[in-house]
Amino acid sequence: xxxxxxxxxxxxxxxxxxxxxxxxxxxxxxxxxxxxxxxxxxxxxxxxxxxxxxxxxxxxxxxxxxxxxxxxxxxxxxxxxxxxxxxxxxxxxxxxxxxxxxxxxxxxxxxxxxxxxxxxxxxxxxxxxxxxxxxxxxxxxxxxxxxxxxxxxxxxxxxxxxxxxxxxxxxxxxxxxxxxxxxxxxxxxxxxxxxxxxxxxxxxxxxxxxxxxxxxxxxxxxxxxxxxxxxxxxxxxxxxxxxxxxxxxxxxxxxxxxxx
Amino acid sequence: xxxxxxxxxxxxxxxxxxxxxxxxxxxxxxxxxxxxxxxxxxxxxxxxxxxxxxxxxxxxxxxxxxxxxxxxxxxxxxxxxxxxxxxxxxxxxxxxxxxxxxxxxxxxxxxxxxxxxxxxxxxxxxxxxxxxxxxxxxxxxxxxxxxxxxxxxxxxxxxxxxxxxxxxxxxxxxxxxxxxxxxxxxxxxxxxxxxxxxxxxxxxxxxxxxxxxxxxxxxxxxxxxxxxxxxxxxxxxxxxxxxxxxxxxxxxxxxxxxxxxxxxxxxxx
Numbered sequence: 415x416x417x418x419x420x421x422x423x424x425x426x427x428x429x430x431x432x433x434x435x436x437x438x439x440x441x442x443x444x445x446x447x448x449x450x451x452x453x454x455x456x457x458x459x460x461x462x463x464x465x466x467x468x469x470x471x472x473x474x475x476x477x478x479x480x481x482x483x484x485x486x487x488x489x490x491x492x493x494x495x496x497x498x499x500x501x502x503x504x505x506x507x508x509x510x511x512x513x514x515x516x517x518x519x520x521x522x523x524x525x526x527x528x529x530x531x532x533x534x535x536x537x538x539x540x541x542x543x544x545x546x547x548x549x550x551x552x553x554x555x556x557x558x559x560x561x562x563x564x565x566x567x568x569x570x571x572x573x574x575x576x577x578x579x580x581x582x583x584x585x586x587x588x589x590x591x592x593x594x595x596x597x598x599x600x601x602x603x604x605x606x607x608x609x610x611x612x613x614x615x616x617x618x619x620x621x622x623x624x625x626x627x628x629x630x631x632x633x634x635x636x637x638x639x640x641x642x643x644x645x646x647x648x649x650x651x652x653x654x655x656x657x658x659x660x661x662x663x664x665x666x667x668x669x670x671x672x673x674x
Numbered sequence: 675x676x677x678x679x680x681x682x683x684x685x686x687x688x689x690x691x692x693x694x695x696x697x698x699x700x701x702x703x704x705x706x707x708x709x710x711x712x713x714x715x716x717x718x719x720x721x722x723x724x725x726x727x728x729x730x731x732x733x734x735x736x737x738x739x740x741x742x743x744x745x746x747x748x749x750x751x752x753x754x755x756x757x758x759x760x761x762x763x764x765x766x767x768x769x770x771x772x773x774x775x776x777x778x779x780x781x782x783x784x785x786x787x788x789x790x791x792x793x794x795x796x797x798x799x800x801x802x803x804x805x806x807x808x809x810x811x812x813x814x815x816x817x818x819x820x821x822x823x824x825x826x827x828x829x830x831x832x833x834x835x836x837x838x839x840x841x842x843x844x845x846x847x848x849x850x851x852x853x854x855x856x857x858x859x860x861x862x863x864x865x866x867x868x869x870x871x872x873x874x875x876x877x878x879x880x881x882x883x884x885x886x887x888x889x890x891x892x893x894x895x896x897x898x899x900x901x902x903x904x905x906x907x908x909x910x911x912x913x914x915x916x917x918x919x920x921x922x923x924x925x926x927x928x929x930x931x932x933x934x935x936x937x938x939x940x941x942x943x
Binding site: 473475478503504505506507510511513515519520521530531583587 | 826833848849
């Protein structure tokens with residue numbers, strides 16, 4: 415597999431002894447993991463294992479929940495994102511996120527949805543904006559379907575199209591990292607396949623972390639896989655190895671369906 | 675056999691529901707028909723009385739809306755944003771109490787606060803009394819409408835790098851605008867017909883006045899004083915005024931619906 419050669423690619427994002435809590439409840443315990451440039455990382459594990467929590471600590475969406483706290487470090491390009499001088503708003507423009515359910519802004523047009531994140535970065539000229547909206551929609555594989563109705567409401571789009579619109583909205587500000595929280599869980603197989611193909615293409619320009627319930631999906635698209643259980647990182651490594659020769663017996667048990 | 679029984683029962687239930695719907699509509703129809711029958715012929719002779727009253731009602735309702743809606747929306751947004759804070763709990767409780775206070779009591783209090791201190795009746799005092807009646811309605815509607823906006827929308831905005839306040843105003847509040855506007859319109863329609871709070875505040879007047887600092891005529895006041903008067907002509911004027919009032923409320927709701935409909939659609943530059 416060519417992926418093995420990239421194993422030592424530099425880490426864009428890494429956690430060090432990261433523990434995340436909701437009030438007194440520990441959702442994530444002492445997780446140290448690296449996410450490397452131009453690779454797709456799958457986070458798998460049973461429900462409630464902490465994979466979504468891990469994802470949300472990576473762009474500080476975790477702390478949006480009342481009572482949620484974090485200890486340990488998360489480094490983006492070597493800088494701790496939990497440093498008090500770091501603005502969560504700025505950070506989230508570098509580390510974009512797509513959610514399980516499509517969340518187009520209903521009061522905005524398709525164009526405005528894609529431009530929403532860009533507008534936060536200050537004044538952008540009309541031509542520049544048009545170009546970047548088009549580029550983001552191209553990257554999300556949606557341009558051909560919406561080019562003639564950019565001014566219309568996104569609510570008339572199908573679920574899969576809405577999800578790709580959300581992907582375009584996340585891509586438009588050109589983040590370094592894209593986080594996806596079960597992005598295809600609410601989609602039909604064809605839309606799912608479309609998103610998977612896009613992610614594989616997007617890998618060239620971004621670092622991607624995807625939470626998925628679907629182990630086939632992890633096997634199909636990811637370069638690296640991490641298994642979590644009970645808030646702890648059980649095992650992480652190249653997907654091919656995790657799926658064929660797991661080191662931890664719990665990984666083997668999970669992958670063969672004996673738990674989770 | 676059982677199938678027939680089931681059909682019969684279903685038919686009976688549907689029939690009962692139709693009866694219930696008719697029962698709900700009949701009073702409204704009676705009122706409308708009676709109003710039109712008695713009012714429309716008297717519009718001509720009542721014009722001189724109705725024009726100041728109509729003007730006064732429109733001015734005071736507009737002023738009350740200008741005071742009550744922003745305050746109510748702001749309070750509602752606060753309660754929706756910080757639902758478990760103590761201030762939100764207190765505000766909610768206060769709004770429910772305010773909502774339960776009879777409108778005539780609100781009128782008396784505003785008389786005590788403003789009219790008695792200033793030494794004269796005024797349209798502004800009337801507007802404030804009406805605004806106080808709107809406030810809890812607008813606040814609760816705003817809070818309820820914002821609660822209906824999915825939390826995932828706010829999360830999406832925050833994840834895109836929106837600051838908290840911009841996620842609230844630009845995404846959540848905007849998504850709630852149609853509902854908030856409808857609720858506000860219901861509140862407007864309700865206060866347009868209020869008589870009691872105006873008795874002690876705006877007082878009423880026989881003349882066309884645009885001065886918020888002076889007593890002002892209003893349709894409900896006109897109806898009240900003329901319907902209880904001794905002369906048959908007065909009664910006819912009251913009927914005409916009632917017709918106009920109903921028409922105003924109807925027109926307000928309709929206009930509001932159009933505005934909301936347009937607002938709900940996408941606005942793009």
